[in-house]
Amino acid sequence: MTTASNARVFISATHDPRVNLAIENFLFRTLSKFNTSHCLFLYKNSPSVIIGRNQNPWRECNVPYLESHNIPIVRRFSGGGTVFHDHGNYNFSVMMPRQQFDRDAYIQLLVPQLNRYAGNDKLFVNERHDIVNSSNQKVSGSAFKLVHSHAYAHGTMLLRSQLASLSQSLRPSYIGSIIGRGVESVRSPVANVEWLDDHSFEDSAIQAFKAFAKIESEPLPVFQFSSFDEFFNRCGDLSLRDDYKLLTTNEWTFNQTPKFEHKIPKDNGHISVMVDKGQIVEINDQSVRKNDFPLPLPYHAEEVEKYIPTYGPIISQAMKN
């Protein structure tokens, strides 16, 4: 039996994706320290692309477009595929003891709460642990993390997201093919839940959380914060800064990508560009093998153009399209 004293609810009013993901990870890491069995964290991010723990950002999204529009790419700690976040998308994260981990348990409680507002367009949980509308369009995607004796299930909820930006951001730009290990996203048609407002979503998420954590009647304190510093001052734990710092590094976002090969069509064959830890480590041409350029080099169009006179233009073009 959970009591209000070991279940917590946090609502973030800051929209920096790195801050919110750092706080989410911090809350998850410190559940035992703060004697918490269950935690609900609600947050929205400014426009950003959030990739799964074991994904290749170049395969999943339009890196040059995102760079030129100052839309950050952030590698999260949970598994699963790539999602687009903006102010019209609400994120929920539910942390629980590992033995209670179930991919659907929380959203199965959330959906009936949401459907109180639904009219005819009811929502459903599908076999991929996502929430879909009556036209089978995805309105919420989920991902999970299990560490030590805890787990979390988190998800997106499309309410008033800019779907044109979403599809542009998630359309990869490369020419040729990217081959490598790592997790590939499953692409699905998406839609907003037009009939749901932020307040109704928050209320539904909290009601479902109370049912999930088996909290009967007690009022549940909700902690709201509006900046990293406010949260940091309240928790007073320096390690939170490390969570944040990691999420801002290229090492984590890009170089963590599993080794891959970018095959670029050329004449009747192709050039093979091998990339490990975000660095080009080898370039092979079918006919010639040349090593007259400095490797490793970052897998980045500008670097390639600058340092590889022979293959630079064709490779950078294949990255930018």
Add this chain to the structure above:
Amino acid sequence: MLRLSRFAAPTVNRLVSRSIAPAASRFYSISIPESSPVRKYGSGDIKLRFSKDHEWLALHEDNTAFVGISEYAADSLGDLVYVELPEVGTTVEAGDSIGAVESVKSASDIYSPVEGEIVEVNEQLNSTPGVINKDPMGEGWFVRIQLANPNEIDSLLDDTAYEEFLAENSD
């Protein structure tokens, strides 16, 4: 050493905690199969230990230990689709991350239960991560570690203690 720590736990407590374990709780195998490459590596005694993070460790007489995730951990993750292995030669402290696994949209980190150096990784997992689900204490081993201090395994759980830990944590 093995027997001492193994029988150190008071028998009475063990019986009590077993009797309160739910009858319906799933049975998890916590022994190394006869056919396991972990067993075939050496001919001497193997000391088997577990961490509360659900990793197992099998220490051979040459003070290297195979490490993997337990059947409980593999089961709670579901079918694995991706494994990130550490590099051979990496030195690690107990509790350091030595890799990651992913199943149906679920990521999990693997931690080293001991201090030491990674001397071998199971490359087969790169192409067939699902082996961990099928044979977590056999073909699904993760890494082999040269222990800095073999006595460190005394701080881990033996099979009986791990069984109790599972029973207490599966209500």
